[in-house]
Amino acid sequence: MDSAAADGHSGPGPAANPLGHGPVLLLTDARLADGRVVDVRISGDRIQAVGTAGSLGPLPALPGTPTATTGARIDLKGYLLLPAPAEAHAHYDVAFSAALPTPPPETPADLTRRVTEAALTSLGYGATAQRTHVRIGDVHGLRRLEAVLTARQALRGLAELQAVAMPRLLTGRAGADGRAQLRDALKLGATAAGGCPELDPDPAGYVQVLLEAAREADCPVDLHTTGADPVQLARLASALAPLRPRVVLGPCGSPAPGAATVLATSGVRVVCLPQNGRCSGLEGRAAEQRPGLLRELLEARVPFAAGSGSLRDPANPVGRADPLEAAYLLAAGGLMAPEAAYDAVANQARAVLGLPPVRVDAGFPAELLAVRGDSLAGALAGGHSRLVVHSGRVVSRTSAVREFADTVVLALPRQSGSTGGG
Numbered sequence: 001m002d003s004a005a006a007d008g009h010s011g012p013g014p015a016a017n018p019l020g021h022g023p024v025l026l027l028t029d030a031r032l033a034d035g036r037v038v039d040v041r042i043s044g045d046r047i048q049a050v051g052t053a054g055s056l057g058p059l060p061a062l063p064g065t066p067t068a069t070t071g072a073r074i075d076l077k078g079y080l081l082l083p084a085p086a087e088a089h090a091h092y093d094v095a096f097s098a099a100l101p102t103p104p105p106e107t108p109a110d111l112t113r114r115v116t117e118a119a120l121t122s123l124g125y126g127a128t129a130q131r132t133h134v135r136i137g138d139v140h141g142l143r144r145l146e147a148v149l150t151a152r153q154a155l156r157g158l159a160e161l162q163a164v165a166m167p168r169l170l171t172g173r174a175g176a177d178g179r180a181q182l183r184d185a186l187k188l189g190a191t192a193a194g195g196c197p198e199l200d201p202d203p204a205g206y207v208q209v210l211l212e213a214a215r216e217a218d219c220p221v222d223l224h225t226t227g228a229d230p231v232q233l234a235r236l237a238s239a240l241a242p243l244r245p246r247v248v249l250g251p252c253g254s255p256a257p258g259a260a261t262v263l264a265t266s267g268v269r270v271v272c273l274p275q276n277g278r279c280s281g282l283e284g285r286a287a288e289q290r291p292g293l294l295r296e297l298l299e300a301r302v303p304f305a306a307g308s309g310s311l312r313d314p315a316n317p318v319g320r321a322d323p324l325e326a327a328y329l330l331a332a333g334g335l336m337a338p339e340a341a342y343d344a345v346a347n348q349a350r351a352v353l354g355l356p357p358v359r360v361d362a363g364f365p366a367e368l369l370a371v372r373g374d375s376l377a378g379a380l381a382g383g384h385s386r387l388v389v390h391s392g393r394v395v396s397r398t399s400a401v402r403e404f405a406d407t408v409v410l411a412l413p414r415q416s417g418s419t420g421g422g
């Protein structure tokens with residue numbers, strides 16, 4: 001049913017902006033999650049005003065300014081307008097590799113193309129900011145990171161892409177290459193230092209080396225851990241404490257019972273992967289997310305963000321990278337209310353990326369997702385048609401159309417033919 005989002009992309013670059021609006025954008029008749037129907041005026045990269053539908057009037061005609069640069073008005077009747085989601089945990093350097101030969105081709109062009117395609121897939125679903133973890137060192141050197149940084153440059157203006165550098169080993173003689181590559185990666189432009197301490201023979205030593213590099217580069221830390229050993233997790237959380245709040249732990253796929261309490265008192269941010277709890281960063285150490293984990297985190301009042309983890313890579317060949325799918329999984333079965341589930345993929349995910357929160361209110365960043373639906377529950381149940389605003393500009397649009405072959409005649413006063421898509 002989806003058109004571009006499911007199978008490919010039409011490449012919405014600056015020259016192909018689907019709506020070609022100028023510096024001012026007026027979104028009309030949009031429904032908010034609280035039920036209000038409003039107009040939203042955007043100027044530059046900020047929301048300038050929000051008022052009841054019709055109250056903001058026509059766009060101002062700027063004297064002497066050509067019409068094409070005065071802005072655009074977009075009717076969002078039938079759409080729900082939300083703070084844009086963010087992708088808190090991805091592995092774009094291995095995206096779309098499930099169907100490729102092993103090992104997949106890794107020329108700079110191959111890597112850059114797959115990373116860019118992955119970021120556009122996520123953007124089409126609404127994630128205007130995205131964080132991807134990239135393996136460095138060993139046979140990879142900095143090749144994968146360079147591909148991500150090239151894609152980040154190409155995507156500027158469409159989406160914000162962050163890279164977390166992941167060395168495998170950092171201690172002892174075997175870790176010398178990882179230590180050098182980590183420092184080089186942070187100088188080259190990696191956003192954060194990461195990796196999985198449990199893959200190093202000396203996990204505590206790994207964390208110490210990583211913290212030192214992060215302090216030197218003045219960057220955040222975003223680590224993988226299974227959390228399987230609560231004692232080790234407590235040590236890890238304690239070692240990371242000096243760097244709070246710039247510390248993230250994920251995906252925490254299979255922590256032992258009791259780990260939620262450790263995380264609650266540590267104050268570090270936690271990322272979960274509701275789709276399957278697996279990602280390539282753990283190298284198979286947490287095959288599945290332990291049932292009941294999310295409920296334990298909720299009960300221990302651990303604030304967590306939800307990410308996608310895998311996009312059609314060996315850890316999840318059907319991974320979709322749709323933040324609304326992650327929110328759907330949190331809300332399905334009654335674990336969380338739709339509002340809290342959406343917050344986990346929106347403002348909680350933005351916090352993981354170190355970005356300020358978004359509200360559909362004057363003064364907030366114009367990072368927005370309009371999704372077909374009349375409520376958050378309806379949008380999570382099947383909002384396929386979407387319009388994405390990044391930095392005040394429409395950067396992606398997906399239109400779904402559903403048609404039926406015959407008119408269905410009901411024993412009601414009115415008859416219906418085709419319906420709009422979701």
Ligand SMILES: [Zn+2]
Nearest residue numbers: 133279280281
């Ligand atoms: Zn991961």
